[in-house]
Amino acid sequence: MKQEYDVVVVGAGLAGMRAAISAAQKSKDLSIAIIAKTYPIRCHSVCAEGGTAAVLRDDDSYDLHAWDTIKGSDFLADQDAVEFFVRECPKEILRLDNWGCPWSRLKDGRIAQRAFGGHSVNRTVFAADRTGFHEVHTLYEKMVSYDNVEIFPEHFLTNLFIEDNKVKGVATINLKNGELVAFESKAVILATGGAGRLYGFTTYSHQVTGDGIAIAYRNGLPLKDMEFFQFHPTGLVPSGILMTEACRGEGGYLINKEGERFMKRYAPEKMEIAPRDIVSRAMWREIIEGRGFESEFGPYIALDLTHLGEEKINERLPLIRDAAKKFVGIDPVEEPIPVRPVAHYTMGGIHTNIKTETPVAGLYAAGECACVSIHGANRLGSNSTIECLVFGNVAGNMAAEYALRNGRMKITSEEIAIEEKRIYDSILGKSGDENPYQIKKELNETMDKNVWIFRTESELKDAVAKIKELKERYKDVEINDTRKGFNTDLLSTMEIGYMLDLAEVVAIAALKRTESRGAHYRLDYPKRDDVNWLKHSMAYYTPDGPRFEYIPVTITKWQPVERKY
């Protein structure tokens, strides 16, 4: 089956919905389809808790937001992109206000802002500790007010159609009936999210398996900076559920077994609200050196909010209180929360320029699946949701303009038949001896052990070897469910295939980068090396594994200096 649209957006989280709105706003004559493997409001963006950064008041400036972001990135961010980004942030906050987002307010009714890691001033706009949730619902509700946007929920992306380096559409499986649906379109925006489920201990939703990034990669698009994975300091033990940075922004402490606020030894000035890479490393070191608490679920650090008082916790951190009670039976008003660092954000992604353009004409990428890059080697908290809004908007505009200038290229029935055969004969219909879920489990264990916060050459080499073994075994998987309608077995198995490709890129990129920068820390190369490594990695697909090239970082006015907090 084939559908025809002017613009197709894949992914219905913050970036995707923002892009759809932007394209719809550009021209009423454009037809826009937004496709997602869940329903739009079930996207992972709803899990963002703490807030969204923007310069709103006189105590702040664009240059300061840019500097904080660039210093936070350990100087790997492209400074032209950051300078553009910070100037767009405030407008997006106000748009969401105008569209109904229940931002938390100051007494006088103006939008409130809170402290966050690595930001020099209180810059983080928030809606209690459910910021992502409210942003998503606001965008969804705004989006349904446009008649020229059509939503295709529960459609799973399987491929891109590209001809002569121009995009001409995407292939999806409609989960409801299992049929292949091709979307022929003038422009395509990928907004499919990160790849966090490569890890076992992670804040990510189950659905975040890097599909869009992997499909772009398999179609020849370069992936940038994939070695940089963010570990958030405070994942709830044992589930990994995010305990927002706002816990510390609002004044919470991190305490080791000896009752010590150990951050004073790692970031004496910023303490608990130093950037995430620094706090996570500090916590991991405390744990390695035996100063973590012990539990049946492994070691942990105490996140202590008890001194904040019940009123503040209820007003500012209601979700955290509720989640701690429900999932570990702890009331943070009374007791500290058990946490440890947890895989949280994919800094790398599909290579785009500042306008969200990929190397393929008509194909754009925005949000976590893309790497512009404004986050470099370490993203600051509350810079990702706003990135989705800012660059979602850019992508929507760019795609709309492209669609107004260009025609649709035909996706032939042969091309559709080839994709159908690939999925239903080569994947679904195949017999084998391997259980895909066992492969996923082993992949997660490998990533958690060998591609974690502290990395070494030998562990990374082990990881690469293991991933190659898993890729071989994956060729022999069998899907037990042979029916077409809502076949989650097929869906999950394909996701695992995507994850294996991306894990290989992450591990090899990390092995190649022989320095420590931001979230990528090599015990065997503990210093940042600007002479050799102030550059972005670019991974290109080959059947034998990724091929790497490197491109320079754009520096406008901030020369790299030592990073202290």
Next chain:
Amino acid sequence: MEFRIRRFDGENSFWQSYEVPTKKGMTVLECLYYIRDNLDSTLSFRASCRMGICGSCAVKINGKPKLACETQVSELKNPIVVEPLDNFKVLKDLVVDFEGFFAKHKMVKPFIVRDDIDYNSPVELIQTPKELAKYYNYSLCIKCGACVSVCPAAATSEDYLGPAALVAAYRFCADSRDKDCKDRIEIISSERGVWRCHSAMACSEVCPKKIEPAKAVQLLRRKAIIHSIKKLFRW
């Protein structure tokens, strides 16, 4: 523990039992994943965030609609009976059809209506914490469908807007930034709207976010009456 799951393969409905080794702190969702990964990968269910915020995994557990991700097995009796939500068409196993649910949500115009907003030059609208508090609780709906699954009015009339859509309608009518609730009131006072509610309050009892949809319906009824009186006298 024994999991008894009501399944549907597209043609036939049947019960199937699985033995799951449970441990302290384990949720029903984790058990469903255990079954899928180790015992039977043909079992289909929806899930995503596993922290009670995405609304994907509402199912009937021992007779009551709950989010599988926030339900601890230690709080349940053996065997644990898991079924798809009532009042929705079952697509496969625990997966039900949400198309109508979201269409109804859209029908109530769930967005701010005012004519002085400029897309290109947005301005900060003032809303005091007190004004925010008037609707905030109703903005917490995760659209999991639990309320609709127990609603006696939704069970008997397919076109009833249902508690979740009505919560959305009230949420926007109560937002100080919204300037025109008339269209919304017309829709919710139509024959598919608030007057269909039996006031059984079952929705408020099962809402995992404690939103009290029944109260939203009552408040909307008041608005509907005022609106119709005004209309009568052409105010």
